[in-house]
Amino acid sequence: MNVATSLPALSRPPVGSVVQAVAVLRFLGSRQDGAGVTAIARALGIGPSSCFNVLRTLVAEDMVAFDPVTKSYTLGLGTIDLARRALRRDAVVQAAEGPMAALADAHDAAIGLWRLAPRDRLVLAALAESEAATRIHMVVGQRQPAAAGATGRAMLATRRLDDGAIAAAFADLRWQNAPSLADYRAEIRATEARGFAVDVDQINRGIATVAAAIPDESGVARFVLSASMFAGRDAAALDLIGARVHETAQALGRAISRAA
Numbered sequence: 001m002n003v004a005t006s007l008p009a010l011s012r013p014p015v016g017s018v019v020q021a022v023a024v025l026r027f028l029g030s031r032q033d034g035a036g037v038t039a040i041a042r043a044l045g046i047g048p049s050s051c052f053n054v055l056r057t058l059v060a061e062d063m064v065a066f067d068p069v070t071k072s073y074t075l076g077l078g079t080i081d082l083a084r085r086a087l088r089r090d091a092v093v094q095a096a097e098g099p100m101a102a103l104a105d106a107h108d109a110a111i112g113l114w115r116l117a118p119r120d121r122l123v124l125a126a127l128a129e130s131e132a133a134t135r136i137h138m139v140v141g142q143r144q145p146a147a148a149g150a151t152g153r154a155m156l157a158t159r160r161l162d163d164g165a166i167a168a169a170f171a172d173l174r175w176q177n178a179p180s181l182a183d184y185r186a187e188i189r190a191t192e193a194r195g196f197a198v199d200v201d202q203i204n205r206g207i208a209t210v211a212a213a214i215p216d217e218s219g220v221a222r223f224v225l226s227a228s229m230f231a232g233r234d235a236a237a238l239d240l241i242g243a244r245v246h247e248t249a250q251a252l253g254r255a256i257s258r259a260a
Contacts, residue, residue, distance in 0.1 A: 024051070025079065026118075083123075091256065095256060096126060100126065107241050109227040120145065124139065148173050156188050197211050198242060210238055210242035
């Protein structure tokens with residue numbers, strides 16, 4: 001069945017409360033911290049009373065969490081459950097499960113599959129962990145800017161940006177230990193050549209990450225594969241893991257293209 005012809009035509013305006021609820025969820029998802037009802041209403045141009053009613057309903061449905069101490073709202077656990085259910089059906093996630101588990105076991109690392117989302121964000125779509133007693137904590141559904149860290153460098157490298165566009169992307173980023181713009185630009189250029197990016201102690205102190213983009217049949221990258229581990233491994237070890245991650249990303253891209 002053709003999906004486009006099976007859906008009813010939008011002959012009536014969208015339901016305002018639903019549009020507001022989606023706007024609230026997206027706003028909270030874009031923030032690293034919570035926000036109060038007044039700040040949310042002002043940012044979205046919604047009346048405070050309407051905004052409060054939307055938030056109250058979303059809290060009741062576990063889509064939003066409310067902190068009675070700070071009087072602030074954040075995304076609720078219900079959004080993670082929905083994301084996991086949707087991601088389970090994704091062909092890319094299914095194809096990546098086996099290779100990700102193999103990488104995690106071989107290199108004692110947390111292997112992440114990141115999907116490019118609206119507003120130029122990367123969302124963690126799947127995670128494979130090693131059996132180590134001490135592990136890096138990552139949560140499926142977490143988001144970060146599409147230009148941040150090793151995953152961001154890998155994504156930007158596929159776009160072949162000029163120096164001005166790289167500088168614009170860099171200006172919007174927050175780091176725990178920020179590189180210089182020159183180093184950031186040089187790392188993206190290196191990633192264009194070798195196929196994988198490296199971040200050590202920059203986006204998160206004490207963490208080293210290598211990442212490679214997964215191209216589709218047209219060469220466009222919507223996914224990035226990453227390997228994160230505690231910092232301390234030397235450059236040669238990171239290059240070896242980076243090469244493996246790049247090889248796996250390329251193989252996934254070919255497999256997905258054949259299945260499309």
